[in-house]
Amino acid sequence: MALLDPITRRRFKRFCSIKRGYYSFLLLLGFIVFSCFAEIFVNSRAVVVVYKGDWYFPTYGAMKPGTAFGLDYGYETNYRELKAKFEMNKDTSEGWVLLPLIPYNPLENDLVEGIYPPSAPDFSRSHYLGTDNSGRDVAARLIYGFRICIFFALFYVLCNYTVGVSLGALMGYSGGRFDLIMQRLIEIWSNIPFLYVVMIVSSILAPNFFTLAIIMVVFGWMHMTWYMRTAVYKEKTRDYSVAARALGAKPQRVIFHHILPNAVSTIVAFVPFSIAGAIYSLTSLDYLGYGLSPPTPSWGELLAQGTGQLDKPWIVMSVVCALVLVLTLVTFFGEAIREAFDPRKHTVYE
């Protein structure tokens, strides 16, 4: 396995020794893991409700109507009100509620008559970063927006690389007429302005997570082909791949089992930057209103709201800080990876 070979092991060691990149990676990983469990920390549903001696954990699973806790409505319980009610009637000790850190979900509108959204950060109402144009909690939208954004980026990059790497490798391996034709096709395809086309297509389709990613892949896979093509061209003339072919290995096997592991450094060094690019693209699309359809929590949409009203600085500040932080972390991580995978560090002249 590629992971275990001494060169790879040395590369990882080198990566860990580049502290800035390494800690950035850990932090980023921490954020991603945290966002996966965001429902526990940022949610309108309580973490624990104890009502008449029974314990409830409403975070995951089916919604609990208000009637389940002795309230007079059949829709989903408002746990903040439930908590307030329990605290009001402390002496009857009906039970207690443990709310998450941020007791709002990213979609609900916390609207109080007389307070017009967007409202400034208010710790007493647990809006730590204030609310947006429709009274939704900015912090909650930021966190769920991050989850969508980062997984979108990962999914996008995965699809992009699968297509780009396979085609690039095939071009490099086959060479000749196939390579020539594909090169011209890619050149033509690359000249289609990416954002514009995605905007046009998504304004017609009203895309969801997967369709938007696919649309973006259709117009964005070209980039990786060039690097892979060159790398494979170089590798296929090496002795080991010639040997593999001589033993009768099929092109598929030669490309994916022999050449690809040796060209992996090219790919890996690009991944973090592609992720940053994907985050940037999604945010731009959302900013312009052509990304994921509302009310999906999104950084781009927050940014658009924020720049539309610079006199409500909490919106734009939150999202700009978050964006800068994440993109910086990804970039540090990327730099460290590139450094660690730089072949010049491992060349041994004999």
Added chain:
Amino acid sequence: MVAAGALILGIGKSLIAAELPKDLKWLSNETDPIYSDASAQKGCEFTNFILSFPPTLRFVGPDANNGFRDAITNNFFGLVERHPNTLNIVGVLATDWAYGADKKSMYFKLRQGATWSDGKPITADDYTFVLDFMRSKNIRDPWYNDYYTKFFEKIVKYDDYTISIHATKALPDLDQSIAINPLPRHFFKGQVDKDFVAKMNWEIIPNSGPYILTEIDKGKSLTLTRKQKWWGENLRYFKNRFNVDKVTYKVVREMKIAWEYFLKGKFDDYPLTFPDFWHEKSKIKEFENGYIHKLWFYNDRPRSPVGLYMNMDDPLLSDINVRKGISYAINVDKVINTILRSDYERLPRYTTGFGPYDNKNLKPLPFDIKEAKKYFALAGFKDMGPNGILHRGDQPLSVSLTYSSEQHTPRLVIFKEEARKAGLELDLQILDGTMAFKKVREKKYQMAYWAWAGNRLIPSYWEDMHSKNAHIAQTNNINNIAIKKLDDLIDQYEMESDETVKIKLSQEINEIYHTQYAFVPLFHVPYFRTAYWRWWKLPAVPATKRSQELFNVFDSMMGGMFWFDQKAYNETHTAMKAGKKLPKVEATDKTFRDKASFM
């Protein structure tokens, strides 16, 4: 030879036909109240902004429908207009008018002395030319081609100052459609050239209104100048109006930047209808010190039916119980009381603001979870799913809601969240404007946030509600409503010319439509709000019943009521330099509110 024969025949025919009917009852109106102010003074320049430079100055043809078009077309006056407060007909380019016996035609005596801006008199030939012009393929405007071909039958000249105009169908407010604006035949030499579209892009066509375009700085600004010795200056309804000498429009690409310019005094007025501007952004020194005044003016005019339209051909929405449940599940009041700051009002029904034609007994359904659930249960949606959405077997109660403006997202997310409480899922779908329009007009939608623009005095229903327009693409019956009784009423309504009967029919039509619950009435804004520098003066009632803006400059009936006050200008500038406070002015005018026709 044949052509020459036809020409002679044509002339012969028009000579024979051109005889006025004997029993015409000529009408005129020089007695309705005057709404301008006698103390108005002429002079000074009024500066405003436009968000983009017009792509052409032509008023027909490609790109003509741009934001600047009104400034051009409003200076082409018509034969007659409606008095903006009494809604009676008053003469503009005609002094007298009469109705034909067929109820499809009107006769006009033209105003002697009315001239084009180049000094040539406006005569009957300028009216007959309108049909040739608008029907010409060379203007490259299919809408006008079609309208002037289908609606108008002919225009007959009796002498230089008497004409009749014949339509193809009878309308109760016939004057609104038939009183055309003449075009200068002599300028076009009686024909529309093949290269009209290209040639007329930046040409200044002689007009009949009080102002004419004089300076064009391409990409930057446009200036109109008041005509000296304008023919209408001393007429009853034009006296003391159209006071400023020059009107300049400067291009500013963004509203935010225009606001800053306004505060610096570079522009004379700024719209404050948006809640944040009225309530917050105007809480600054220029307003507090009384240099800039604020006015909230209630008007009374037909309202656009803004609402959530449902497609009755959709399998789910074909059930009236589902539609009624949805109507109960839309929390309009919450949106109004929170993000709209109670500034908007709930639209009561489809037909609103048409006076007696409104059926005032019809009220919108309130937000009521219990009622909503009751009707959903009647439709079979009884089981509560794990996500709080009602189900009928495996089918969730989920409806897609199409809309096209980013600005409406905050309202719709509140509808969505509130509807969940009643077990209804609204799936918001924002589309590009053109796509949304296509989708709805092709009836391929479920629910849509939609509104029709309209400018008639009397409601019309055939296009919106008749079954002939249901189930087919590209018609305005987007509800796909098809009810035999409604059809009969609409057919009667269309043919009826007696007003009392027509009013009764209108009310019945509205009742049937309303109780189908395929339209959830949302909002209307029965006013406009404006900020303006204090040296601009207005009459005691600063605008008319039908006005939509305070500083309308050119409209023949509602425009040009303001004037510049040099004394107030000097006073303000002295105070601003000294940092002195002047009385703060924040006025609300409810003249037309208290007797508003929709209440």
